[in-house]
Structures are given as C-alpha cells and as structure tokens.
Amino acid sequence: MPALPRQRPHSRTRLASSFSGPTLCLNLLFGLGALPAPVAFAENQQRTYNVPSSELAAALTGFASQAGVSLSVDPGLVNGRRSPGLNGSYSVEGGFARLLAGSGLQLQPVGQGAYTVVAASPSVGVVEIAPTEITGTHTAFANAEGEAYAGGQVARRGSQGLLGSRDFMETPFSMTTYTGEVAKNQQARTLGDLLASDPAVRSTNPAGGRYEQFTIRGFSLFNSDVAYNGLYGILPTYSIDMEMADRVDVLRGPSQLINGISPRGSVGGGINVVPKRATDQPITEFTGSYASNSQVGGAVDIGRRFGEGNQFGIRFNGVKQAGDTEWDHQSVDREMAVLGLDFRGERVRLSTDLGHTERDTDAPQERVQVGANAKVPDAKDVRDNYAQRWSKARTRDTFGTVNGEFDVNDSVMVYGGIGARKSNHDFLRHGVSITNDAGDFSVQPRDFTRDENVRTATAGVRNGFQTGPVSHEVNLAASYFYMDFTNGGARYAAAPSNLYDPTATPTPSNPTRQDAKVYTESRYTGVALADTLGFFDDRLLFTLGGRWQRVKVDDWTDGVKGDTAYDEEKVSPSAGVLYRWTEQLSLYANYMEGLSQGKTAPSTSVNEDEIFAPFISRQVEAGAKYDFGRLAVTAAVFRIKQPAYETNTTTRVFGPNGKRVNDGVELSVFGEPYKGFRLLGGVMYIDSELRSTVGGTYDGNRAPATPKFNVNLGGEWDVPGLPGFTLTGRSVYSSSQYLDQANSKEIDSWKRFDAGARYAFKVDGKAVTVRANVENVMNKRYWASAGASDDSEPGLTLSTPRTYLLSATVGF
Template sequence: MPSLTRHRPRLVSSISYSTVCLSLMLGLGSIAPLAAHAQTAERTYSVPSSSLGEALSRFASQAGVSLSVDPALVSGRSSQGLSGTYSVDEGFARLLQGSGLRLQPVSDSAYTIAPAADSADTMEIAPTAITGVTIPSESLEGERYAGGQVARRSSQGLLGSRDFMESPLSMTTYTSEAVKNTQSRTLADLTASDPAVRSTNPAGGRFEQFTIRGFSLFNSDVSYGGLYGIMPTYSIDMEMADRVDILRGPTQLVNGISPRGSVGGGINVVPKRATDKPITEFTGTYASDSQVGGAVDVGRRFGEDNRFGIRFNGVKQSGDTEWDHQKVNREMAVVGLDFRDERLRLSMDVGHTERDTDAPQERILVADTAPVPKADDVRHNYAQSWSKARTNDTFGALRGEYDIDDSLMVYGAVGARKSRHDFLRHNVTVTNAAGDFTVQPRDFTRDEDVRTVNAGVRKWFQTGSVSHEVNLAADYFSMDFENGGARYQYPAGAGGSNIYNPVDRPELTTPSRLDDKVYTENRFSGVALSDTLGFMEDRLLLTLGARWQRVKVDDWKDGIKSKTAYDEEKLSPSMGVLFKATDQLSLYANYMEGLSQGKISPTNSLRPDEIFPPFISRQVEAGAKYDMGKFAVTAAVFRIKQPAYETNPTTREFGPNGKRVNDGVELSVFGEPLGGFRLLGGVMYIDSNLKDTNNGGANDGNRAPATPKYNANLGAEWDVPTVKGLTLTARSMYSSSQYLDQANTKEIDSWTRYDVGARYAFKVDETDVTLRGTVENVANSRDWISAGASDDSEAGLTLSAPRTFVLSATLGF
C-alpha cells in the first residue's frame, strides 16, 4: 500500500519537527461560506500538562488543524494544558500565554508558531473551515514521539497511516534516529530492540529470519512501502530505511497475503524521502574484527514550493568479523524520487544490494541420539573456510496518490525485484556428545523474479452523526524462482569435523550428484474492503473489513509438473474496535483472519523444498494504550491459532502435525519520562500449546518448538548534563528457555545479552559531527539464542554473536 496517505478529516493533525514543513488545505472555494463558523465555533478540549510542543500537538489534533513548529522555539518550555470549551484561536492563545510566542497562519487551517516580537510580520487569524487536509509525508508519518526513537504514526496498509493511539492494532514504528543511534547495519540489528521479535539465524549466517509472537517471519515477508517481495530475500540493509513498522499479529487484512505466509506479525520498511531541509551526510564505520566502510546520505528538494525531491543512500563495507576466516562485503545503493503538489503525490525508489559472506555460519542441527551441545564451548567458526554466500538483488517501486476531491483519494503502486543467489554450504548435524559432524558440501543457486501491483480508493463521508472511511483495494503478486545446485561427497571417513574443534577440509570440485532443477510460480491475488465508522465524534472507531484471497502455486522438477501444485481461495473477515476513553487512554480489540501460503519443507528433510497447501490463521486481541505526553505504555493480550508442522526426527518426513495455540501478553514502553532520559523496551509472555498432534496426540499439551515463555528488552539513553552533546546508552535482552522439538525432549537454556555505548554530538565550524560507539554482547556470553523456526520448518540451534565493537562517525554538512 502507498506510504503517503490521506487521513480521516477529524483525526488529522500534525506538529512537524522540521522547521519548514507546511500543511495545505484542499477545496477552499467550495467551503468558504462555512469558514467563519468553523473558526469561531467552540468545542470541549482536554489537553494535559506537558511540554509546550506536546500540548500544542495534542490541541491541533483535537481541533483538526495542522501546525508546523520550529523545535528550537518550544524546546525547554512547558504548558499547564487546558480543559474546557474554546474556539480554535482561543485554545491556542491560552496554551501560548506567557510563552513569548504567538500563532501565525500559513494557509487556511494550517499554522506555525512565531516569536511574539515578530508581530509586525504576522497576520490576523482569518476565519477558516476545518475539513480534510493533505500533509507532506515527513510531517504525518515521520512525527517522532518524545525521545525520537519511535514515531507516532505508522503505515497500516489498507487502513492508511494512523497515530498509534487511534489504531486497533499493536504496532511500533522505529525511526531513522533509532537506526542511527543503535548503529543497526541490518534489520536483525534493529529488531533486537523489540521484545516481540527474535532473530532465529546466526548474525554471521547466510540469511536473516525472525519470529514475531512466536511465529516465523522470513525476509521475503518484509514489505517495502507496503509492497511484499520487493526487499532483498536474505538480508536487508538499514541505511535505506526512514522508518521500520513492526505490526504484531496477522496482517492479511491490511497488507494481504505474504509470500511465505507469516502470521505472527509483519515488518514494513519505509523508504527515505528528501526533506525540506537539505541533507548531506557521510558516515564512516568500523566493526570488529576489521570491517571498515562508509555510507553517504544526500537529499535535496527543488522546484516551485519544493515539489520535487531526490534522496540517495549508498554503502560500502568490507572486512573480517569476530569469527575465524569469516569476511563480509556488502554494498548498497538506493535512490528515491518524489513529487508532491496540492492533490498529486508520486514517488519512485530504485535500489541494488550485494552481499558476499565467506564462511557463513549455519544453524546447528542435533541428531535424535545426541544431547544438546554446550554453547559456551563453541569458540571457533565451525563453517568451512571455502563455504560462501553471494546475494545480488535489484529492486524498484513506483507509487502514486491523487485527491479527486476533499473526500476521495485514489492510489496505486507497482514494484519489482530480480535476484541471483549463490551458496556453497554444508549442514552441521551434531551426532554425539563430543560435537562431531560430517561435512557434506552443497552448491545451491536460486534465481527470483518478483512483480507486484496494488491499487485502491479511499472515501470519507458522513451518515448522520456517524463518520466513515471506506477503503477498497486490489492487489496482485507474482514470484517465479528456480532452484538448482549440486552435492559433493568426501571419501568415507574423510569429511569429519567438530563444532568445538573444527577441522579444515579441502574444497571439493567434482559433484557426486546434481540436484533437480526446481521451477516454481507463485500467483497471489486479492480484493479487500473495509469501513471505519466513527461514533461519538470519533471517540469510538469500529473497523469492519474482509479480504478475498486466491493462492495459486505451480512447480516443476526438471520440467515435470509436481503433484503439490494447488489453487485455493478464501474470504477472510476481520474487525477492530477502538475507544478513546480519554485523550490519554485508548482501549481496543481486534479479530484477524487470513489465508497464508503453505509451508516449504526444509533443506534437511527427506524431500527438500516441497510446497504444502495454504492454511488459515486466526487471532483475537485486546489491549490498552496510555499516552502521558512524553512517555507511553501499551499492553495487549492475544491468542493466535495456526496448523503445526514437524520434521519427523526418525524418518525426516516434513508435514503437518496438529495445531499450535499461542496465548500471550505484551507490555511495551517508550518515550522520555524525564528530560534527557529515554526508555524503549517491553516484555512478552507466551503460553504456546500443541493440540491434536499425530500418533494419538502424543505431543498434546507440549510447548511448541523455539518459543520461549518470556522475552524482555530494555534500552535506556541518558544525556549527561555536565557534558553537552554526550549521551550514554545501554540495552539488555532476555529470552527464557526453548525446546528444539515437539516432544520437548531437548531444551536450550535462557540467555541474556547486554550492550553498552555512548555518542557525542558537536560542531566543527559549520559541520555537525556525531561520534558513536557500542559494545554488543559486552559480557561476551556464548548462548544458544534460538532453537530455530517456531514451525520446525527450519530447526536448529543459533549461536549468539561474540563481543563486537561498533564505531561510527557521522559528518553533516
């Protein structure tokens, strides 16, 4: 779905944190007769005491007007708030009383704040009508919550962009500021801050994979500006991201079916856009052992009213990691173009990424007869020095929106990706307590070709006292991919190695057999309709929706069509309700249902890459969100049901085995509770049960594999008051124990990781300089941080990364 969206008229407001971001009124001629009444009409407001910037933002939101503020004007100022009945200008006047500032109109229903001393240049506040507005994307979705690590608004696909207090979903949107300050190189680095998300593949491995609420999420299910399948398949560089939305729970209604059928949640990467303020930054980076690189970020707007924008981000980094004979080389180049005027918004993104990894780590598989290895004794890279992972991805997207009138908008987007992946790897299957395994090399290639299209219309209207926002969208997704490769075999007794004391084996050049050529076509299509009804002046919002989805998969092996092809469809209903009990407290509940593509059997199963039929997932959730102005707390309880799959430990057959039910509780916190002190984190509890399992319910009541009962994260930042520009940072992560198998016979211990760091911002002449330093895993603890994918389609132990030093210096010109 497009990331630049119109919003419900009564819910739209913004206080921008750039100095020249303006909001434009549409349709002035048709509403002029109503202007005087709208501006002078009184209504009841409730704005709690907080910082002046937060108070102004809240009042603008309640009034339905747009406000642009230079943060330097309101920095350090507080407000006692207001409670009572006021007109718009009276309310602003009360909030600004004694501040030395005054309201200044920019255009109809759009204002800015200016020093009172500038009265000679200000205008009388002319009567205006309060109706729909269009606001540049960086002020709407980029509005940062107090502390700057999280954005207030997020992209929610079919439902458009919404403030977190006005959404019946559980979401967190991490800003580019959070990406920079955590020195996140990839998506896995950033999501480490979220308690609902855990990485399930080694940091030095071939690819990244995650769980959300205990269910697997692959990189191919990460959307790019709302479009699935566009992002690189195996690793996503964070330098391209302006924001990252993490939505918890099934996302089929808002985003449609994902390529790999993720049901625990969704991740959306929002492209960068040029801002009204020119951007010219260079960042030099270092990560131990000897990874050195640089990144550039350049953005400019030009033309009348800065209508045209261009943003370029480029990265080059190469060097050795902390693991033996492991080297990573990554390159990225992404350019974003956009155009905006009163009614039309267009954007285009084109990118290319390459990543070469020597000796990538693999998950450690544990044979049925072997005990769980000791993570603390694994001190060396057990991957062979000749193993490799080469990925090459080229992608692009074009989006557009047009406001036909003040209450009707149409939008559309197209995207594409072409990828080439080449791996030379080997499984690591430990067969005994000594940690022995046999090196069995495999050459694996994968070519992918993705096309996706999305189009929709959004309409606002009233029926009596009830407001409506109706959304109708259609989407189509296609992905063709071809897998191939070869196997190699050492002479009997010559291919042994050990995870504790690895043995370097010579590279084999003559295959023992060639793999089948597997060609697969995925075709997903869908139509979605939703209506968000607003009652009690939009304090009660009810969203009703449904999505029809069709999943068609055909695959061939060496030109022979497989019997696993299928063509299925389903109508999936969803609903959400949100009640704004007060301006600070929102209560919500939702029911989500969707069709997901079937599981794909793992590489270590009897028949690798076999595709299974689609399945249905269901979620019910209820929660509360409390916004104190500078600090927010969100809580949710949920239940998600999904079919369970298992690779039989004896026969290696992969297939369905009952179902799993995840009952959970989440608590998240973010913001700046004290001036100069910021918090970000939370805790998640999951009670995951297996039901209706095979062999007469042999595993009924057991916990699902790779699902810890508890995840907890807490990050803190403190601005040292005695040293201007110096900030100290710390972050902790915890996960409780996990099982490797459905029988719950093998278990890994809980683990904890600590990161510490600092940054120092200062000026050298006219150049802004920020130095950052982080020590990841400061205790250098060796733990199994994951027992693999929660659906057992990719089982295996993931080893924590060793202590790593990350340094960077950013120069802003």
C-alpha cells in the same frame, strides 16, 4: 498502500468544501456526547496534537477540531497555501502559531475559545508567538507520518496498508514504528540489528549466516515477508540494509487484512520498511564506520528539494563496507545504493525508489541441528567457526517501486503502487547436524543457486463521509503478487568434522550428484474492503472488513510439472474496535484471520520441496495504550492459532502435526520521561501449547523454539554538564526453549548486555556525531534460538561474540 502523508478524510471538516461567502466561519466545538470522562482544556494548557502536512486550510481546521475551539477564516488568505503540520505538545495559540509559521498570517482572538486568521501586521491584539518546539521531533522526519514521539526513537504514526497512516493511539493493533534515528544511533547495519530492541521479535538465524530470519510472537517471519512501502517481495531476500530506511513499522499479529497475503505466509506479525525522502532542509552526510574484527566502511546520505514550493525531492543513500568479523576466517562485504525521487503537488503525490544491493559472505554460519542420539551441545565450548573456509554466500538484488496518491476531491483519494525485483543468489554451503554427544557431524558440501523474479502491485480508493452523527472511512483495495524462482545445484563428497574442534576439509571440486532443477511460480491476488466507523466525534472507532484471497502455486522439477501444486481461495474477515477513553488512554480489541501459503519441505527431509496446502491463522487481541505526553505504555493480551509442522525424527518426513496455540501478554514502553533520559523496550510472555497432534503424542507440550519470556530494555542518558554527550545501554533476555515437539531437548535461558556512548558537536559549523557501541559486553556464548516451531528447518542459533562498533557522521 504508498506511505505518503494524508489525514483521514472523515476526521476533519475541509474549509475548501464549504466556501459560501467572503468569510467562512467554522464552529468546531466538539461535544463528547453521553460518553464518560469528557476532557476540557484551557487555552494555555499544553496537550498533544497530530496534524499531518496538508493544505493550510485543512491543517487549521484539523487543529481547531482537536483543540475544541471556533475558527473564522477568509478563504482568500489560505487558498493555495500548505502547512507542514505539527506533532507534539502545544497550547492552543502555540499550535496555531506553528501551523501559520512562514505563511505571512497570524492568529487573532475574537472571543472566549474563538479565533480568526488575519494577515501579519504589528497591530494590537494580534497573537505573535514563536512556534513551540515539537516534542521529540528531529529534523530527519519532515512529514507528519514520520514525526517522532518524545525521545526520537519511535514515530507516532505508522503505515497500516489498507487503513492508511494512523497515530498509535488511534490504532486497534499492537504496533511500534522505529525511526531512522534510533537505527543510526544503534549503528544497526541490518534489520536484525534494529529489531534487537523489540521484545516481540527474536532473530532465529546466526548474525554471521547466509540470511536473516525472525519470529514475531513466536511465529516465523522471513525477509521476503518484509514489505517496502507497503509492497511485499521487493526487498532483498536474505539481508536488508538499514541505511535505506527512514523508519520501520512492526505490526504484531496476522496482518492480511491491511497488507494482504505475504510470500512466506507470516502470521505472528508484519514488518514494513519506509524509504527515505528528501526533507525541506538539505541533507549531506558522510558516515565512516568500523566493526570488529576489521570491517571498515563508509555511507553517504544526500537529499535535496527544489522547484516551486519544494515540490520535487531527491534522496540518495550509498554504503560500502568490507572486512573480517569476530568469527575466524569469516568476512562480509556489502554494498548498497538506493535512490528515492518524489513529487508533492496540491492534489498529487508521487514517488519512486530504485535500489541495488550486493552481499558476499565467506564462511557463513548455519544453524546447528541436533540428531536424535545427541544431546544439546554446550554453547560455551564452541570457540571456533565451524563453517568451512571455502563456504560462501553471494547475493545480488535489484529492485524498484513507483507509488502515487491523487485527491479526487476533499473526501476521496485513489492510490496505487507497483514494484519489481530481480535477484541472483549463489551459495556453497554445508549443513551442521551433529550425530552424537561428542559433537561430530558430516560436512556435506552443496552448491546451491537461486534466481528470483518478483512483480507486485496494489491499487485502492479511500472515501471519507458522514451519515448523520457517524463518520466513515471506506477503503477498497486490490493487490497482486507474482514470484517465480529457480533452484538448482550439486552435491559433493562428505568429510568428517566436529562442532568443538572443526576440521578443515578440501574445497569441493567434483560433484557426486546434480540436484534436480526446481522451478516454482506463485500468484497471490486479493480484494479487500473495510469501513472505519466513528462515533461520538471519533472517540469510538469500529473497523470492519474482509479480504478475498487467492493463492495459486505451480512447480516443475526438471521440466516435469509437480503434483503438489494448488489453487485455493478464501475470504478472511477482520474487525477492530478502539475507544479513546480520554486523550491519554485508548482501549482496543481486534479479531484477525489470515490465509497463508503452505509450507515447503526442507532439504533435510526425505520429501524435499513438497508443497503443502495453504492454512488459516486466527488471532484475538485486546489491549490498552496510555500516553503520558513524554512516555507511552502499551499493553496487550492475545491468542494466535495455526497448524504445527515438524520433520519426523524417525522417518524424516516433513508435514503438519496438530496445531499450536500461543497465548501471550505484551508490555512495551517508549519515550523520554525526563529531559535527557530515554527508554525503549518491554516484556512478552507466551504460553505456547501443542494440540491435536497425531495420536495425541505431544498434546499439552510446549511448542518448540518459543521462550516463555522475552525482555528488552534500553536506555539513553544525556550526561549533565557535557552537552552532546550521551551514554546508552541495553539488556536482552530470553527464557529457555525446547528444540523439539517431544520437549526432550532444551536450551538454557540467556541474557545479553550492550553498552555505548555518542558525542554530538560542531566543527567549523559542521555537525559531527561520534558513536561507540559494544554488543554482548560480557562476551557470553549461548544458544540464542532453537529456530521457530513453524519453521521447516529448526536448529540452534549461536550467539554473536563481543563486537565493537565505531562510527562518525559528518554533516556538510
């Protein structure tokens, strides 16, 4: 759904819906019923609140509900006013003061646990409190949905498609929302750079390659499965620039209920990129950047709001960066321009985003495939770029979306979004498949073009109501996704080379073979219905739902319709439960099913481009989340099942072979436990097992490309005595992985250390931040990934050499 802030309707009582006289009294003393561990708070005790930006009446009511106090308000004082909401730690009176800031109104106590709102005046008895600073909030996040948790690296609320926006403590899933601030401070240029902080996510393609690809909980996720404001297929197919993102939601586990079926059928999780919006404070920033070897660039970020009540907003982000990387004869030239417009009225919220990106890479690296008669090569001996100088990747993507929400009344909201993308991709590449222990491989040049067109839409209605003591939030949504693409190209004469001592080969000129022209159309339609039932004043939440999905794929080869097309449909049920044991502790469990598009045989197989039928994935998960106020810890145990695929090493035929079961445990931590010291990271353990393989040959083996342990831990320290100066560090570890289902080839475990510093200061009233980061400080060479066990083209991913990053941001 569109990622525009709005409180769950059933979680509060609307002032406007109950006006029956000149003064409205709202008695909002919430009892906790028969549930254990009731929590009571003194009026001057600070606790954590979440109240989204909304009408002032609704914001006051929502805060009073959470605080457990009574509030009496004259409707004439609040009608037509809005509040920016709040998120953070407050006393009762401090929280009310924050909500009323700038309204000309003040809070007045009228008894124990009871208040009224009056016009501001210096009269005795009126509480005049300066608004308390929101814990961990940064000026880049103007709405409640984007407000950051303590430390500013993770947002409290994330977009959850069909279910709307929710606080992480009210979410029956494992989810982390990374802020634009952490992306900026890490100098993340692409999505892969940002996700290096997540223990559940690993990059499975070289950083200097043609495209980015990931695994979540051990299963593949392609860029085409990354949503943009809730819409799939809109973002660039091969690489996503982070300068366009206000934040990034990472949801772990099958997400078909809340987001629908993704284009490539990811099952380990989902990622949603939320675009930037103009804030109430004007934004004018320029960032100059440098990345070794000689990449130099600049980025602008401009945002303004105007009109009555700042109803209209405009935000523009532009990037230009070019130069050589740390790999010899490799260069990257990237450009990005994204314009965001939005309107926020009393009942209507609208937004549109238009973007264009271009990326040119010379000598992009490929994964290294290991032949049946070759051992796993030693990464420490790979010193030079094994990609030919003439190889290249050229990508052009133009995209746009329109999103909207309309409050029909105080309980019902309708929403919708549409989007489109047109892309043109041109590659001149070659595979790297070593055939012996010496590292020899054949350079087989291939000219490959791909043109894509995407159209997608979603629409829904959300209704909150009560049935006796039970609250409901019913969501009904429909989705549609269409993509067509054309693949074509040519092959050229082969020449020998070596992984350890690459040989320059001639630039391809005369094709020896023209590839067939393959045209494919994919259509996904779906309808989802879910109800979140709240018991005991919403301390216990049940979410029950299902999504009907239809997957229709047709293909043509040189104008002849293929015989592997399909048209399948299925209803996938899902359920989640969350119990707020205390204000600090939430317990949850979920069951998720998803229908995914079938795999397509890769170019390295003899049945290239064969399309397989859709498959079903299932997940069971249970977990706990504890919010210490300035530090949050989440834990989860899970099981995910899906079919396993492989390319037979003897016949070179690609197809399904049994199933894989991933049993895992996750632990994550984020926040600022001590003033000036921030943590971000976690650990994931996965026991990945193959079952029901053909003839039982591989039963009990570990699924390939799945390390048992992933560990990420990052820290930031504001140096005492040096205001504005911060030291940063991050360590990343993955245990050993198998390359094949037979478990005969294995890569070693690896670890990487990053370090950095930044200094924020002012010059002539202008804010300046200088950042310096070093990735892979020890310059270790290792195989970072063996691909992904459910991937059609497994292979080894070489680590990125030591890279220096410098940037300076100036705010005007």
